[in-house]
Amino acid sequence: MDTIYEPARQIPVVREADVCVLGGGCTGVFAAIRAARLGMRVLLIEREGMLGGAAVGGLVNIWHTLMDTENREQIIAGLTEETISRLRSRGALTVQENRSSTYNFNPMELTILLDEMIRENRVGLMLHTAYAAAVAEGDRVRAVIVENKDGRRAVRASFFIDATGDGLAARDLGMPVYDHEYIQPPTPVFHLQGNLEGVNVDRLIREHGAEFGLPDDWGWSTHVAGLEGISMRADQHIFGVRCDRADDLTRAEVEGRRLVRGLVSLLQTYGRPDTHYAVSNLCSSLGLRETVHVRTRFRASERALLTGERYADPILQGTYPVDVHHAEDGGISFKYLDGTRTTIWGKGTRVETGNWREEASLSGPPARFYQVPFGILAGEEYANFIAAGRMVNADEGAFGALRVMVNLNQLGEAAGAAAALCLDRGEDIRTLDGASVTRALRDGGSAL
Numbered sequence: 485m486d487t488i489y490e491p492a493r494q495i496p497v498v499r500e501a502d503v504c505v506l507g508g509g510c511t512g513v514f515a516a517i518r519a520a521r522l523g524m525r526v527l528l529i530e531r532e533g534m535l536g537g538a539a540v541g542g543l544v545n546i547w548h549t550l551m552d553t554e555n556r557e558q559i560i561a562g563l564t565e566e567t568i569s570r571l572r573s574r575g576a577l578t579v580q581e582n583r584s585s586t587y588n589f590n591p592m593e594l595t596i597l598l599d600e601m602i603r604e605n606r607v608g609l610m611l612h613t614a615y616a617a618a619v620a621e622g623d624r625v626r627a628v629i630v631e632n633k634d635g636r637r638a639v640r641a642s643f644f645i646d647a648t649g650d651g652l653a654a655r656d657l658g659m660p661v662y663d664h665e666y667i668q669p670p671t672p673v674f675h676l677q678g679n680l681e682g683v684n685v686d687r688l689i690r691e692h693g694a695e696f697g698l699p700d701d702w703g704w705s706t707h708v709a710g711l712e713g714i715s716m717r718a719d720q721h722i723f724g725v726r727c728d729r730a731d732d733l734t735r736a737e738v739e740g741r742r743l744v745r746g747l748v749s750l751l752q753t754y755g756r757p758d759t760h761y762a763v764s765n766l767c768s769s770l771g772l773r774e775t776v777h778v779r780t781r782f783r784a785s786e787r788a789l790l791t792g793e794r795y796a797d798p799i800l801q802g803t804y805p806v807d808v809h810h811a812e813d814g815g816i817s818f819k820y821l822d823g824t825r826t827t828i829w830g831k832g833t834r835v836e837t838g839n840w841r842e843e844a845s846l847s848g849p850p851a852r853f854y855q856v857p858f859g860i861l862a863g864e865e866y867a868n869f870i871a872a873g874r875m876v877n878a879d880e881g882a883f884g885a886l887r888v889m890v891n892l893n894q895l896g897e898a899a900g901a902a903a904a905l906c907l908d909r910g911e912d913i914r915t916l917d918g919a920s921v922t923r924a925l926r927d928g929g930s931a932l
């Protein structure tokens with residue numbers, strides 16, 4: 485590749501903080517708030533103009549259950565529960581009683597609430613500011629370079645949390661980054677205006693999708709809490725792209741919008757004749773399920789999650805099933821804690837079911853929930869750095885379960901608590917006692 489020389493220059497240090505969080509998705513916001521509540525001076529840096537990441541810019545508006553599989557014990561609380569109850573009190577959240585989808589919220593209300601929570605907790609905020617590079621000396625990260633309307637600037641901090649989803653700082657710092665053989669494909673999400681009563685969208689796509697360039701691909705949709713006549717649609721995937729690559733991401737964004745238009749055209753042609761179907765909101769960023777993963781001390785495995793392995797220093801508890809969107813054949817596979825498994829291809833064109841516990845000759849009662857220990861956050865390379873979010877260190881199956889927000893929210897909270905403990909005690913993340921993080925999370929309202 486041809487190159488040019490970028491001259492070295494002095495970069496003004498515009499902010500200093502105890503903890504600097506890169507990326508203001510829910511993971512990053514919750515990391516920032518936890519650290520602030522433990523007395524840290526925190527700065528949160530977000531590339532977009534809004535907080536919430538995939539939940540807001542990607543219009544992904546479901547948080548799953550906070551209870552165990554028997555609905556007996558609450559296993560998730562903390563900032564997830566706090567956010568749910570605040571959204572509910574302003575009419576921006578509804579509760580759905582089915583197997584895996586529980587809380588449905590209005591993404592626009594979520595971003596407004598996150599602004600309030602950031603302000604209340606005195607977290608410093610830089611929006612429209614993109615992380616661009618990291619500066620390390622030995623095993624300590626000293627500063628990050630950011631870019632915004634003021635130009636290229638530096639931020640110094642004692643501890644850094646990378647919550648960019650893609651592990652951008654971890655990659656730049658030379659931490660071991662890897663990808664799965666099958667990377668879960670992205671989906672363009674949009675809000676559809678128009679009455680769908682009596683319209684079977686899946687059947688229309690199966691029968692007429694090809695006329696509009698829409699493949700028979702698994703997808704889903706839901707309502708948007710508090711909005712009449714609007715549905716959230718996630719009907720199609722984009723295959724064969726790697727969204728950690730700039731050119732692929734560009735191609736995927738454009739293809740995603742073509743698919744959205746295709747679906748609206750299909751409904752305008754074959755939907756209810758008395759209804760005008762329209763796009764009322766389009767994701768500002770394509771829904772990225774997966775890019776890369778950052779290697780840390782502990783790698784979550786599907787087997788340990790589904791069999792409910794227990795740890796002395798848990799930082800996350802969950803029940804969301806292994807949920808893997810196939811990389812190329814329009815299918816999706818679920819494996820639940822109770823042993824059942826289902827694979828669906830296309831719009832229900834083919835379905836296969838089974839029981840993975842029986843197939844693995846497992847006896848005894850199934851686990852009611854799973855746990856993940858603190859080691860999943862601690863890398864071997866840096867004393868003052870954590871990557872938290874969908875770059876989580878997990879095999880394909882475990883990632884399929886951990887990638888949802890009720891889980892990643894907890895990873896964020898744990899990252900914030902761990903950063904605060906390290907700074908309070910002058911400790912290194914690599915030697916920090918994981919049980920002390922569990923205790924700090926419990927004291928701060930987690931259900932661990």
Ligand SMILES: Cc1cc2nc3c(=O)[nH]c(=O)nc-3n(C[C@H](O)[C@H](O)[C@H](O)COP(=O)(O)OP(=O)(O)OC[C@H]3O[C@@H](n4cnc5c(N)ncnc54)[C@H](O)[C@@H]3O)c2cc1C
Nearest residue numbers: 507509511531537538546614615649771772873874888889
């Ligand atoms: C279509 C789809 C449907 C899904 N459905 C569900 C569901 O129903 N329920 C569920 O819980 N989960 C669902 N998920 C998964 C879930 O939404 C994501 O895994 C999760 O939100 C990822 O969280 P994150 O904080 O790691 O990343 P993100 O939410 O993507 O947050 C990363 C943040 O970092 C910012 N950022 C990135 N680069 C930079 C930079 N250079 N500088 C500064 N900021 C930067 C981004 O703008 C963003 O705000 C779905 C995902 C997709 C794609």
